[in-house]
Amino acid sequence: MGVTYSIGTTDAGLSSLNNHDHNANGFTPQEANYLSNLCDLLRQQIHKQSSEYFDLTSIWKCSNLLALNELTPSSSSLPPKDADDIEAHLMQQYPQQIEVINKRCQQLDIIVSSSSDTLKAAARLSNTLKQVIRNNDDGNQYFLEFVSNMIWKHGRGCNQHHTLDFIWNVVAQQNDTTTAAAELSSVDIIEFCCQTASLLHYMLQNEDAFNLQSMELNERRDFDSETRIIQALNSSLNEYVTEAREHEQNFAGYGVSNDNTATSSNNCGAGAEGCITKREFSEWQRKVVPDILFCSAVRMFEVLFFPPELPPHLMLQQRQNAKNSIFQKYSRPFPILDSANEFITKTTSNANSGLIEVSSPVFGSNVKSDANNSATTLLSPPIFVFASISRTKLGEKWHRLYAGADGWTFQKLEHAIMGYDGPTLLVIKASSKSSKQHETVTLGAYTAAKWERNKRDFFGVPDCFLFQLEPTLRVLKSLPKMGTRGGHYMYFHSNTNTQNLNPSKKDELAEGLGFGGTVRSPRLFIDCHLEECRASSKDTSFEEGHLGVTPSDDPFSSTFTPSGGASTSSSLHIESLEVFAVGDSETIKKGFQAQYHYRDIADSTLRNARTVDKAAFLGDMRNGVIESKAFAHRGQVDGRAHGCLKEHGKANGL
Numbered sequence: 001m002g003v004t005y006s007i008g009t010t011d012a013g014l015s016s017l018n019n020h021d022h023n024a025n026g027f028t029p030q031e032a033n034y035l036s037n038l039c040d041l042l043r044q045q046i047h048k049q050s051s052e053y054f055d056l057t058s059i060w061k062c063s064n065l066l067a068l069n070e071l072t073p074s075s076s077s078l079p080p081k082d083a084d085d086i087e088a089h090l091m092q093q094y095p096q097q098i099e100v101i102n103k104r105c106q107q108l109d110i111i112v113s114s115s116s117d118t119l120k121a122a123a124r125l126s127n128t129l130k131q132v133i134r135n136n137d138d139g140n141q142y143f144l145e146f147v148s149n150m151i152w153k154h155g156r157g158c159n160q161h162h163t164l165d166f167i168w169n170v171v172a173q174q175n176d177t178t179t180a181a182a183e184l185s186s187v188d189i190i191e192f193c194c195q196t197a198s199l200l201h202y203m204l205q206n207e208d209a210f211n212l213q214s215m216e217l218n219e220r221r222d223f224d225s226e227t228r229i230i231q232a233l234n235s236s237l238n239e240y241v242t243e244a245r246e247h248e249q250n251f252a253g254y255g256v257s258n259d260n261t262a263t264s265s266n267n268c269g270a271g272a273e274g275c276i277t278k279r280e281f282s283e284w285q286r287k288v289v290p291d292i293l294f295c296s297a298v299r300m301f302e303v304l305f306f307p308p309e310l311p312p313h314l315m316l317q318q319r320q321n322a323k324n325s326i327f328q329k330y331s332r333p334f335p336i337l338d339s340a341n342e343f344i345t346k347t348t349s350n351a352n353s354g355l356i357e358v359s360s361p362v363f364g365s366n367v368k369s370d371a372n373n374s375a376t377t378l379l380s381p382p383i384f385v386f387a388s389i390s391r392t393k394l395g396e397k398w399h400r401l402y403a404g405a406d407g408w409t410f411q412k413l414e415h416a417i418m419g420y421d422g423p424t425l426l427v428i429k430a431s432s433k434s435s436k437q438h439e440t441v442t443l444g445a446y447t448a449a450k451w452e453r454n455k456r457d458f459f460g461v462p463d464c465f466l467f468q469l470e471p472t473l474r475v476l477k478s479l480p481k482m483g484t485r486g487g488h489y490m491y492f493h494s495n496t497n498t499q500n501l502n503p504s505k506k507d508e509l510a511e512g513l514g515f516g517g518t519v520r521s522p523r524l525f526i527d528c529h530l531e532e533c534r535a536s537s538k539d540t541s542f543e544e545g546h547l548g549v550t551p552s553d554d555p556f557s558s559t560f561t562p563s564g565g566a567s568t569s570s571s572l573h574i575e576s577l578e579v580f581a582v583g584d585s586e587t588i589k590k591g592f593q594a595q596y597h598y599r600d601i602a603d604s605t606l607r608n609a610r611t612v613d614k615a616a617f618l619g620d621m622r623n624g625v626i627e628s629k630a631f632a633h634r635g636q637v638d639g640r641a642h643g644c645l646k647e648h649g650k651a652n653g654l
Contacts, residue, residue: 025144026153030070032144034326035305038066039143042133045083055126056199056304057108058083064101064307067326068094071315097314104307107210111202114217121195128170150301152294161282163293167192168278183275186241187234193296194230194384200300200333201379204308209377219368219378228470229381233289236473240284241276288475292388299333332396334379334387337366340399340416340581343592358400361429361576362442362469382442382469386425389467389475393423393446398580399588410494410512410528414453417579419598421450422591425580427469428526430533430572432549439549441572442469443535445515445524446582447490450594456509457519458541460489466515466524468547476543488516488541494528516541523547530577536569548572 023032041062046054065086072093091098112122135142148154149162171188202209202217211218285292309315309327339356355375359365363380367373386394401424402416417424427444448463466476481487491514514522516539523539524547526532535547548570581588 023144025141025148027144027148031326034066034070035144035147036140038063038305039133039140041066041083041086044081046130046133048082054130056112056122057105059126059129059304060108060203060307061101061105063305064104065090067307068097068101068310070326097310100310100314103207103212106212106215107205107207108203110210110212110215110217111199113215114198114202114221115223117191118195118198121192122199124170124173124192125196128166128173147301147305150298151305152298156294160293163297164278164282164285167293167297183277186237186274186276186281187230189276189281190233190237191230193292194226194233194381196300197296197334197384198379200296200303202377203300203303204330204333205377208374217377219376221378222364222381225364225381229385232470232473233385235471236288237276237281237284238274239472240288241280242273244280244283288473289385289388291391295333295384295387295391302328303330334383335394335396335398335582336375336383337363337580338397338399340401340592342399343589360400360403360427360578362427362578385469385473393448393582394425395583395585395588397585397588398425398582399592400578400580402577402579404530404577408530410530413513413530413577413579414494417451418453419450419595419602420581420591421594422581422587423448423463423583424451425582427576427578427580428533428572428574429576430548430574433532433571433573439471440575441471441548441570443467443524443533443547444469447515449490450591451490451492451513453492454494455492458488458491462487462489464489464515466542466545466547468545471550474545474547476545476547478542479540481541486540488518488522488539490515491519491522491525493519526574526577531574533572533574534569535572 023029025032027035042059045058045062049058062083065083068090069086072090087098112119132146133143149159150166152159152163167189168184171184171192198221209218210216306326306328309325309329315327337358337360339358341356355367355373357365357367357373363382364376364378366376368376401420402413406412406416423446425444425446427442429440429442431441432439443466445466446464447460449460452459462478462480464478468474478489479486491510493509493513494511509519510522510525511528512526514525516523517525517536518539521534521536523536523542525534527534533548537546538544546568549572581591583591
């Protein structure tokens, strides 16, 4: 399989060439030497072992052994001739470290065998990597260039297409097709990304996730959720491809090229349903899930070739603080859930109270099902999707501000979110109100702006998007405001918190919270009773796209949508509603500090309102400033005192 992973002439590449501490591939001399030795060691292992026994665990063990060998003093380090020799040599000096490495290999075997789909993905991956390793050239430059491209040493813009090329080769090999196949099964590509994400997640877990005696994961993976998410991603990809092909056909007479007629694989006809080209996948990925490659294959390769650091007490003392260690310290690959109650003061978090359980109808629980209340080691498939949409916007830890269990009232929701000054993610799980068609939908919105109370108009910033997670993933980004058109990003209005001086006058504004549309009919809207969610497909503030129950072609169906491009809408029954504080740790900390300050002011205002000068209050009542009948008798007494009744009597002959 001859694929050249060449590096283009980019600014990042030129800067690396001019940097004396890095080679053209972006590696330091130590990293380049390590990777060259690793390639030699892996090539020897392929020759030593039969092809069927060389797998990801073989690569994982070699990279860990060589990384440990790099930490030893140069006088005692062993040239990488054979993995068994290196292990035997290091075992004499560092038996505990070797024990940890062997456990890591056992754990990887458990991960790979945890599902048939993961096993297939790992087998395809190792088979393709063998062909890269066997490419023997001077100085192993081909291997260094391959690793550089796979872990994006020169940045996303330069290296992303190399990652996609490799994934395409892996999937093509699975289907027994040539690497030049124009079209491949969309679900195979999506599934490979999801399975490499699972590999990444568990490779960075500690030993609590594994049972080495039974060789099983301590927690059973949620295969139902994984299947639904793969279907949601695949449906999104095929929906995008179908629309793109229809657009190309409509404009075919205007010089728009269509590459779907190229040679296709054995399993896909040209333009066949469910089969896509590399260009189509790349365009969909950049638009809908721009971080899916980074959150799966890219980081998995990084962890595979540059292993996570050993436990601190096992790092070699003489190199413990060295900056040039091959072992790397990795951040959490995917976000985890936590409660807003973790923050108990204005400046600190509740670090000593342990993990606060959060059970989400969409994302699952953040604790194990056992009685220890320890953190779960499972990867939530929906969280993987949101990390793929934007790993930078959403951060590593989400703090739940509100859930229906906190109180199913608009006032509870308002209290939970008001004052928090930071990005939030609102997630709704709803179902069709039609008795004939029961379809569950997960949808919501992300916004970087804070919520504002009792707004009778729209507010917010363009840094927001609407989404549908299931059954088909859709991400609808905000549109720029053009004069008076657009800019309707966030909406929050409730008559329960405003004084209506004329109760007989009906407020025509929608009561609840929403995004897009108009003040009378927001595009995505939750009513003030938290019972109904309405969603439509068009407005001037967000990209066009369907939200809610899939429209029906049946004219007698409640979701029937006539042709002609009109906006479709869905009316859904809310089953669960959650709001999460998202973003990096510093952003979340500042957001909660702002909320504490907001609540302090609100509490102070309420206390002041309850503290009244009684003398002034009685004076206001007496003078009529405050309407009351308490002093009405004084007017009557004053009338007698001033002879009003006497004059009235004279007039009547008394």
